[in-house]
Amino acid sequence: MSITLQNISKQFGDFKALDNINLDIPEGELVALLGPSGCGKTTLLRIIAGLEQADQGEVYLKGDNVTQQPVKNRQIGFVFQHYALFRHMTVFDNIAFGLRVKSHRDRPSEAIIRKKVHDLLNLVQLDWLHDRFPDQLSGGQRQRIALARALAVEPSVLLLDEPFGALDASVRKDLRLWLRHLHHELNVTSIFVTHDQEEAMEVSSQIVVLNHGKIEQKGTPSEIYDHPASDFVSRFIGQTNVFKLDEEEHFWLKQSGVIVDESQGIVAHVRPHNIGIEKPVDQAKAPVYLKDWQHLGGTIRLELNRDGANGSGATIYAEMPNEQFRELALQKGDRVALRIKHAHWFN
Amino acid sequence: MPQSHIMPGFRPALGFTLLYLTLIVLIPLSALLLKSLNLSPEQYWGILTNKRVIASFQVSFGAALIAAAVAAALGFVIAWTLVRYPFPGKKLFDALIDLPFALPTAVAGIVLATIYEPKGWIGKWVIEATGVQIAFKPLGIVFALIFIGLPFVVRTVEPVLQEFDLAMEEAAASLGASRWQAFIKVIFPNILPATITGFALAFARGVGEYGSVIFIAGNMPYISEVVPLLIITKLEQYDYAGATAIGLTMLVISFLLLLLINSLQWWVRRRSGQL
Amino acid sequence: MSAISSAVGQPARALALKDADWVRLALIGISLATIGLFLVLPLATVLINAFSKGWTAYSTSLHHPDALAAMRLTLLTAAITVPLTTVFGVSAAWAIARFEFRGKSLLITLIDLPFSVSPVIAGLIYVLIFGSQGWLGPLLAEHNIKIIFAVPGIVLATLFVTFPFVARELIPLMQEIGHEEEEAALSLGASGWQTFFKITLPNIKWGLLYGVLLCNARAMGEFGAVSVVSGHIRGLTNTLPLHVEVSYNEYDFVGAFASASILAGLAIVTLIFKTLLEWKQNEERKKAKE
Numbered sequence: 001m002s003i004t005l006q007n008i009s010k011q012f013g014d015f016k017a018l019d020n021i022n023l024d025i026p027e028g029e030l031v032a033l034l035g036p037s038g039c040g041k042t043t044l045l046r047i048i049a050g051l052e053q054a055d056q057g058e059v060y061l062k063g064d065n066v067t068q069q070p071v072k073n074r075q076i077g078f079v080f081q082h083y084a085l086f087r088h089m090t091v092f093d094n095i096a097f098g099l100r101v102k103s104h105r106d107r108p109s110e111a112i113i114r115k116k117v118h119d120l121l122n123l124v125q126l127d128w129l130h131d132r133f134p135d136q137l138s139g140g141q142r143q144r145i146a147l148a149r150a151l152a153v154e155p156s157v158l159l160l161d162e163p164f165g166a167l168d169a170s171v172r173k174d175l176r177l178w179l180r181h182l183h184h185e186l187n188v189t190s191i192f193v194t195h196d197q198e199e200a201m202e203v204s205s206q207i208v209v210l211n212h213g214k215i216e217q218k219g220t221p222s223e224i225y226d227h228p229a230s231d232f233v234s235r236f237i238g239q240t241n242v243f244k245l246d247e248e249e250h251f252w253l254k255q256s257g258v259i260v261d262e263s264q265g266i267v268a269h270v271r272p273h274n275i276g277i278e279k280p281v282d283q284a285k286a287p288v289y290l291k292d293w294q295h296l297g298g299t300i301r302l303e304l305n306r307d308g309a310n311g312s313g314a315t316i317y318a319e320m321p322n323e324q325f326r327e328l329a330l331q332k333g334d335r336v337a338l339r340i341k342h343a344h345w346f347n
Numbered sequence: 348m349p350q351s352h353i354m355p356g357f358r359p360a361l362g363f364t365l366l367y368l369t370l371i372v373l374i375p376l377s378a379l380l381l382k383s384l385n386l387s388p389e390q391y392w393g394i395l396t397n398k399r400v401i402a403s404f405q406v407s408f409g410a411a412l413i414a415a416a417v418a419a420a421l422g423f424v425i426a427w428t429l430v431r432y433p434f435p436g437k438k439l440f441d442a443l444i445d446l447p448f449a450l451p452t453a454v455a456g457i458v459l460a461t462i463y464e465p466k467g468w469i470g471k472w473v474i475e476a477t478g479v480q481i482a483f484k485p486l487g488i489v490f491a492l493i494f495i496g497l498p499f500v501v502r503t504v505e506p507v508l509q510e511f512d513l514a515m516e517e518a519a520a521s522l523g524a525s526r527w528q529a530f531i532k533v534i535f536p537n538i539l540p541a542t543i544t545g546f547a548l549a550f551a552r553g554v555g556e557y558g559s560v561i562f563i564a565g566n567m568p569y570i571s572e573v574v575p576l577l578i579i580t581k582l583e584q585y586d587y588a589g590a591t592a593i594g595l596t597m598l599v600i601s602f603l604l605l606l607l608i609n610s611l612q613w614w615v616r617r618r619s620g621q622l
Numbered sequence: 623m624s625a626i627s628s629a630v631g632q633p634a635r636a637l638a639l640k641d642a643d644w645v646r647l648a649l650i651g652i653s654l655a656t657i658g659l660f661l662v663l664p665l666a667t668v669l670i671n672a673f674s675k676g677w678t679a680y681s682t683s684l685h686h687p688d689a690l691a692a693m694r695l696t697l698l699t700a701a702i703t704v705p706l707t708t709v710f711g712v713s714a715a716w717a718i719a720r721f722e723f724r725g726k727s728l729l730i731t732l733i734d735l736p737f738s739v740s741p742v743i744a745g746l747i748y749v750l751i752f753g754s755q756g757w758l759g760p761l762l763a764e765h766n767i768k769i770i771f772a773v774p775g776i777v778l779a780t781l782f783v784t785f786p787f788v789a790r791e792l793i794p795l796m797q798e799i800g801h802e803e804e805e806a807a808l809s810l811g812a813s814g815w816q817t818f819f820k821i822t823l824p825n826i827k828w829g830l831l832y833g834v835l836l837c838n839a840r841a842m843g844e845f846g847a848v849s850v851v852s853g854h855i856r857g858l859t860n861t862l863p864l865h866v867e868v869s870y871n872e873y874d875f876v877g878a879f880a881s882a883s884i885l886a887g888l889a890i891v892t893l894i895f896k897t898l899l900e901w902k903q904n905e906e907r908k909k910a911k912e
Contacts, residue, residue: 051517071520078521084514088536098522101532153522354720354801355814361717364729367710371781372736375747378757382750421656428653432646440654442897443661448836449889449896450664451843453863454882457870458664461671468667469659494660526641555740557846558863562870575742579850582746587755594746598739605738609731 001062001075001156001189002027003048008057010043010213017043019213021057025191025206030183032200033193035210036236041193042081042161044210048191049159050074061157077150077188079160083142085134091145092117092130098153120148123182140171147179151186160192164199176203197237201225209233231346234269241275241316243268243343252287252306256338265345272301275318276339279328286335288316293325293332300325304336376598383595386588394592399568400577407574410485411553414492419546421493422500423538429501430508444501447494452558459491460562483565488573491559496549503545507538507615544611551604555597668886671879683869683877684884691857692865692881695773699861700841703780707837711788712830716822719796720804730793736785744782745850748775771853776861779847784837791833792826799825828906832899839892843885 008021017040025031033041046052048059050071058067066074086094095117099108108116121127124144134142143163150158163179164172180203183190194200200207201221209216209224209232217229228234235242243253245266253268280286288304296319304316316338330336383391394400428434429441447455463470464482474480481487511534519529557575565571574597581590641649673680683689714733718726736744750756752769762769769775803825807817823830845863852859854868862881870878 049521051521071517072523072525076521078518080514080518082512082514084512084518086515086518086533097519097524097532101519101522101524101528149518149522354804355808355817356716357721357723360713361721361723364710364714364717367706368714368729368732371778371785372732375751375782376735376739378750379743379747421652424649425653425656428649431641432650434650438897440657442893443657445893445896446661446665446889449839449843449892451845451863451866451885451889453845453866454668454843454885454889455664456845457866457878457882458667462663462667468663494664497656497660551738555738555742557740557742557849575740575846578742578746582749582850585755587750587753590746591750594743598743601738601740601743602735605731605735608738609734 002060003157003189003191004058004060004063005044005048006058006060008044008047008054008059010040010047010052010054016213018047018054021213021215023208023215023218025189027189028187029189029206030180030204031191031206031208032204033191033208033210034197034200034236035195035216037195039210040213041195041210045159045161045191045193048157049076049078051078075153075156077153077155077158079143079146079150079158079163081161081163081165083134083146083166085142085146085149087134090131090133091121091126091137094134094145095120095149095152097149116152120152123151124148138171139167140175143167143175147182156188158188158190160190162194163192164194164196172199179203201237209236211236228269228344231267231269234344234346239272239317240269241272243270253340255287256340265347267346268343269346270340270343272317272319273299274340274342275316276341277302277318277320277328277330278337278339280335280337286337288338289335290330290332291315293330295322298322302330304338379591379595379598382587382591386592390588391592394589395596399572400589400593402569403572403574403577406485406488406571407554410488410492410573411550411556414489414553415496415546415550417489418493418496418500418549419542422497422545422549423504423542425497426501426504426508430505444498447498452495452556453562455494455559456491456562459494459559460487463487463490463563482563483567483571485564485571487563487565488560488571491563492549492553492556495556495559496553499548499552500542500545503548503615504538504541507541511537540611540615544608544615547604547608547611551601551608554604555601665886665890668879668882671875672883674879675876679876680880680883683874683880686877688856688860689862689865689877689881692860692862693884695776695860696842696862698773699777699780700838702777703784703841704834704838706781707784707841708788708830708834710785711792711833711837714789715792715796715826716818718793720801733786733789736782737790741783741844741846742850744847745779748778748782748851752778770851771855771859773859775851776848776859779851780841780844783844783847784840787837787840788830788833791829791836795826795829796822828899828903832896832903835892835895835899839888842888 003023003025005021005023008018009016010018021044033044035041043052047054050059050066050069050073054067058065060066061074061076071078086097089097096113099113099116102108118127118130121130124147126141126144126148129137129141129145134145137145143166147160147163164175167175176199179192192203204221206218207221207224208218211232217224217233219227224233225237228237234240245253245268288306290302291305292303294301294303299319299321302318302320302325304318306316318338386394425444429437429444460467460482462468463473465471465474465480467482470481479486481490515533515537516529519533520526524532555575557573557579560573561576564573564576566576574593578590578593578597581587581593714729717723718730749770751758752762752775753759754763754770756770769778803821804817807821808814812820842861843863844861845867848861849864849867852861852864854860854864856868860868862885866878866881866885869875869881
């Protein structure tokens with residue numbers, strides 16, 4: 001089911017949580033709402049769910065204006081950050097809850113409910129836990145039960161608030177892939193909130209980057225990474241080297257092969273893998289030396305320092321494949337020349 | 348909690364604690380027990396099955412039961428209102444809840460009697476409207492015990508409501524539950540243990556209550572005489588055996604209630620994930 | 623966005639949790655009616671009755687020698703019981719919150735016991751020991767020592783009913799605070815007493831004050847237990863609550879309500895301090911969390 005937001009704004013006291021948000025999410029997408037804490041992403045999710053009322057603006061689900069509809073009429077599934085499992089009910093009763101509170105007319109028979117709950121438990125691979133209470137489950141299990149509970153009412157939109165936030169790193173990795181596959185299987189329009197850019201890149205088909213209550217950029221993970229629309233997005237997604245275009249930078253950026261054109265902007269962002277390293281012909285004229293390097297698996301990260309430069313901006317990070325690093329046979333302290341292949345310009 | 352080896356003062360602290368406990372609580376209570384051993388089981392049984400004694404137990408327990416139930420219902424509503432709804436003067440009302448804890452029972456007693464007696468502000472009005480007399484009847488005892496019991500319920504329910512995870516309610520709503528269904532199926536089961544604990548506390552206190560009751564009760568033997576008053580009456584008539592037998596029975600009952608309440612509180616803590 | 627909403631001090635009343643207006647108004651109505659009928663009205667009644675015959679009658683009845691004697695006895699009783707209960711509470715909390723030993727949970731239950739015992743029984747047990755027909759009755763009569771129907775009995779009964787007040791406030795508090803700071807002090811060479819006065823006491827001071835306050839209110843206001851052991855001798859063994867009873871039963875309503883107004887004032891002062899202390903403790907707890 002498609003989701004459309006028009007001119008959504010929300011204020012808490014003096015704090016502007018959301019500022020005129022417009023967003024279109026087509027059917028079947030798995031969208032990440034990404035941003036630092038306090039950017040308004042959870043508020044936006046709760047407004048879509050109907051758990052929060054926007055001060056102004058409209059919410060459309062599948063073209064219907066649902067702005068005035070309460071949460072129970074919106075056919076959404078919501079997975080809460082800390083799961084909000086009903087402590088006094090078993091796993092089975094938790095999942096069956098949404099079916100059992102339906103009005104007499106729409107309520108399925110107990111036999112159908114039982115079958116459906118077990119199907120869902122099988123879907124999340126936890127059928128053997130059906131008679132446990134939430135306290136007796138691990139974090140990852142609770143997470144999957146919360147998801148099964150939300151899916152039981154066959155929502156046309158699935159909303160997840162920091163779905164992996166409360167989990168251990170290893171469990172998180174597994175669940176990310178699992179969620180992506182589950183989405184492929186069910187193909188229900190889903191939105192999840194996260195502050196972790198890696199998570200957003202790995203799981204989603206679309207990313208919406210929020211900052212200070214505004215949408216900075218919307219696009220596929222590749223678009224966001226390769227063509228950041230703003231200074232903020234470029235810094236927030238992946239690592240980047242930031243060069244400010246004062247006189248000195250001007251000179252050596254030119255030397256390093258970045259075509260300096262003031263009309264493009266005054267700040268250049270360069271991703272580490274967009275910096276090529278060459279052994280210079282003339283050692284003395286090479287601008288930087290290798291201070292340290294780290295093995296990151298498939299790639300090597302190099303820490304490069306510039307002569308005379310001090311302060312935080314002085315270190316430049318570059319990345320290259322293992323093999324290339326071996327071929328260059330660099331030692332710590334070697335002077336190298338830079339070749340910047342690509343830069344993003346901002347004002 | 349790990350055992351702390353370097354902490355000083357274990358022996359003197361525990362020693363003084365046990366000594367003081369023994370002197371002030373244990374020896375006097377065992378005096379009651381020993382004194383009752385002077386009675387043969389037949390004598391003991393004879394005292395307890397005396398009609399006036401049975402009637403006083405019925406009055407005390409009946410009134411305490413009804414009052415605790417009313418206090419549980421009203422206390423739940425008050426706790427809910429104080430936690431969930433903003434309204435002017437809320438902090439003042441919240442502080443006032445503890446008044447029955449702080450107000451000496453004798454003061455509560457004469458005040459309640461004055462308000463609810465047939466010529467009192469409320470008593471007059473009630474008797475005109477419904478013909479029901481409150482003070483100097485068993486109903487008066489119930490009213491006094493509601494006063495005494497209210498803060499017990501409010502103060503046990505309030506923190507549990509405050510800690511209640513609102514996301515559970517939202518989850519219920521997102522799954523299609525109406526507000527009423529969410530209350531009955533999700534909120535109430537989670538608040539029930541605390542409400543029962545509050546009820547039990549109010550009941551235990553009500554059974555032994557004396558000061559706030561005797562002014563409003565009318566103290567008619569067989570009708571509105573509570574057990575604590577009967578004990579005092581027996582003492583005044585130098586019927587030590589009678590006072591001892593009734594007193595010991597009350598003591599055993601309150602001890603059982605204390606154990607019940609402790610396990611209830613343990614249950615509440617476990618339910619709210621504190622254990 | 624709970625972090626944000628709490629940051630501006632305004633809990634976001636989310637939509638799903640909104641109750642219908644009529645439900646909200648009805649529940650607030652029930653609550654206020656109950657509070658009004660059971661709590662506000664009684665308080666007002668005390669004052670109205672105390673001053674029903676004017677200021678002079680009020681003042682005169684409070685200056686009556688019996689009333690003054692009752693006030694003195696009430697203050698004396700509190701002056702003896704509150705310090706004793708406080709020392710006991712601190713030492714019990716130290717033993718229970720800082721050490722593991724067998725029978726600890728039984729000890730906690732026993733400390734709570736006086737709470738659930740009817741005050742009349744608290745009086746009765748002392749009569750059975752020290753009364754004329756009690757265990758020690760003959761011995762005391764021989765040496766001409768009076769405990770029952772005298773001040774010592776009143777103090778003992780008050781010690782019994784106030785027994786748990788300080789301990790039950792301090793035990794959970796000290797368990798929550800933990801003993802890392804005390805261990806640090808000891809490891810830095812502080813003596814046991816130094817650790818207590820410089821580390822423990824500052825940490826528990828508000829909780830301790832809270833317990834002392836409630837203990838004092840109960841000590842001054844106790845009626846049932848004291849009533850059994852006092853003998854109601856005017857000018858000698860009547861505490862203020864007993865004086866209220868005696869005056870009321872003799873149809874001296876102004877006198878009864880004048881004394882009651884003193885006790886009600888005590889209750890109000892107690893409530894105000896209690897509320898202030900609760901704010902203070904909450905603030906400290908918030909600070910500790912940050």
